[in-house]
Amino acid sequence: VDFSNLDILDEFFGMGDDSNPFMMLIWFLPIILFVFYGQRIQLIITSRDIKKSMSELEQFRNDSRDELINYIKHKLSPNGDPTQKLDRFFDYFTIMPVDIDPNGIIPKIHNLVRSREDTTRKQVKSMFTEISTLEVTKVQNLLEIVTTLQLLHRIVRHFFLTAKKQNNYPLILPLQMMLPFIMEQAEALKDAVPAFKQGQPIGDGIGPLVVGGMMLDTKKQKAEFETVYSESEFNDRKLILLKAEGPYATVGRPGEATESLVEKLKPNIIIMIDAALKLEGEDTGDVAQGFGAAIGGIGTDRFKIEAIATKHDIPVFAIVVRQSVRDAITLMKKEISDQAENVRNQVYEMITDNSNPNETVLVIGVGNTLGVAQ
Amino acid sequence: MSNKNEIITAYTLLQCNSCKEQSKRKFSDGDYVFKEILKCSSCDGQIIITKIFGESLTQ
Numbered sequence: 001v002d003f004s005n006l007d008i009l010d011e012f013f014g015m016g017d018d019s020n021p022f023m024m025l026i027w028f029l030p031i032i033l034f035v036f037y038g039q040r041i042q043l044i045i046t047s048r049d050i051k052k053s054m055s056e057l058e059q060f061r062n063d064s065r066d067e068l069i070n071y072i073k074h075k076l077s078p079n080g081d082p083t084q085k086l087d088r089f090f091d092y093f094t095i096m097p098v099d100i101d102p103n104g105i106i107p108k109i110h111n112l113v114r115s116r117e118d119t120t121r122k123q124v125k126s127m128f129t130e131i132s133t134l135e136v137t138k139v140q141n142l143l144e145i146v147t148t149l150q151l152l153h154r155i156v157r158h159f160f161l162t163a164k165k166q167n168n169y170p171l172i173l174p175l176q177m178m179l180p181f182i183m184e185q186a187e188a189l190k191d192a193v194p195a196f197k198q199g200q201p202i203g204d205g206i207g208p209l210v211v212g213g214m215m216l217d218t219k220k221q222k223a224e225f226e227t228v229y230s231e232s233e234f235n236d237r238k239l240i241l242l243k244a245e246g247p248y249a250t251v252g253r254p255g256e257a258t259e260s261l262v263e264k265l266k267p268n269i270i271i272m273i274d275a276a277l278k279l280e281g282e283d284t285g286d287v288a289q290g291f292g293a294a295i296g297g298i299g300t301d302r303f304k305i306e307a308i309a310t311k312h313d314i315p316v317f318a319i320v321v322r323q324s325v326r327d328a329i330t331l332m333k334k335e336i337s338d339q340a341e342n343v344r345n346q347v348y349e350m351i352t353d354n355s356n357p358n359e360t361v362l363v364i365g366v367g368n369t370l371g372v373a374q
Numbered sequence: 375m376s377n378k379n380e381i382i383t384a385y386t387l388l389q390c391n392s393c394k395e396q397s398k399r400k401f402s403d404g405d406y407v408f409k410e411i412l413k414c415s416s417c418d419g420q421i422i423i424t425k426i427f428g429e430s431l432t433q
Contacts, residue, residue, distance in 0.1 A: 198384070198403065200384055200426055200428075201406075201407055212407065212408055246408075247409075330428075331427070331428035332426065332427050333428055336427070337427040371405075
């Protein structure tokens with residue numbers, strides 16, 4: 001075909017002639033289409049991505065559920081088939097207290113969280129004739145992973161289906177924006193399952209790892225439920241070392257333990273070591289020092305530590321090891337475990353710099369102590 | 375997001391608390407940090423697990 005002569009095409013499309021009605025239709029049709037159906041078109045395009053993420057989320061949830069059920073069936077000895085009971089656990093929900101009047105909300109949240117933990121523990125124990133504490137804590141954590149994945153899937157599905165049902169594109173926008181963060185969390189949760197099954201230390205365990213090392217060859221005493229402390233000496237200072245009881249998959253009860261130890265042993269300073277979320281661009285395993293109670297979670301433990309420190313006028317110092325969400329809940333990376341000695345030295349330096357001889361220092365290793373004893 | 379081709383292997387680091395000799399092996403079930411393993415073959419000191427960590431191999 002000879003395209004060198006474009007006169008026929010030029011005549012047909014009226015190129016160069018703006019008054020051609022056919023050409024005007026070609027230009028106006030998409031404009032009209034996008035004005036009236038733009039949002040629907042965007043909804044269709046966005047839906048495809050969200051659907052893909054949703055099926056991934058469902059897959060993560062199903063895989064982790066199956067892994068937990070297989071783990072219980074094959075590694076532990078449950079009384080009968082636990083599937084039905086576990087499926088009921090995954091649907092457990094928590095109704096947060098009314099916060100219109102926030103006064104006194106912390107004890108309410110604390111009561112809610114503790115009763116949920118206690119009930120789950122009892123339910124897990126009831127599935128077995130005999131089960132070790134380590135296995136109970138591992139199953140509890142695995143249950144929490146599956147429940148969170150299920151919740152994420154349900155929330156994403158709810159927003160997606162509501163937007164589709166109402167053909168409401170703006171409703172899908174926040175979901176589209178949040179989805180990468182949700183997927184990052186979901187993928188981290190899915191990847192956390194093997195570490196919890198095998199009882200391996202996770203990134204969040206850096207605080208217990210540091211303090212656990214300081215507690216070696218000391219007499220361990222019970223401070224609170226699943227929480228231990230010991231006394232030691234350094235440079236004429238008395239050290240009180242506190243961490244969750246390892247190698248169980250637990251964070252212990254650092255809030256209550258700090259309250260009772262402060263009342264009993266009257267420390268002059270408190271030093272807390274914890275994992276902290278790194279910002280984009282920061283390296284995993286970066287160590288930073290600061291002030292204040294370094295402890296995550298829902299906030300009740302931090303509240304208790306801040307309150308008791310304020311009551312007794314005790315300064316609180318913090319050392320954190322930066323890591324991503326994924327690093328914090330999956331097998332501890334070498335970059336993080338390699339910082340244990342460095343952090344321990346920084347703790348000793350902090351003690352020397354901020355306390356005087358014959359004073360008492362409370363050192364708290366915050367985090368899940370799975371795979372880390374003392 | 376994790377690298378799809380990343381394989382993470384768990385290792386256990388052992389150290390004698392007397393002669394400080396270190397050895398590294400693959401993680402095995404039942405390992406946990408500060409677990410006392412056995413006596414050191416060279417100095418009869420106590421060998422304990424000092425670290426358990428993951429190292430990644432990118433394919």
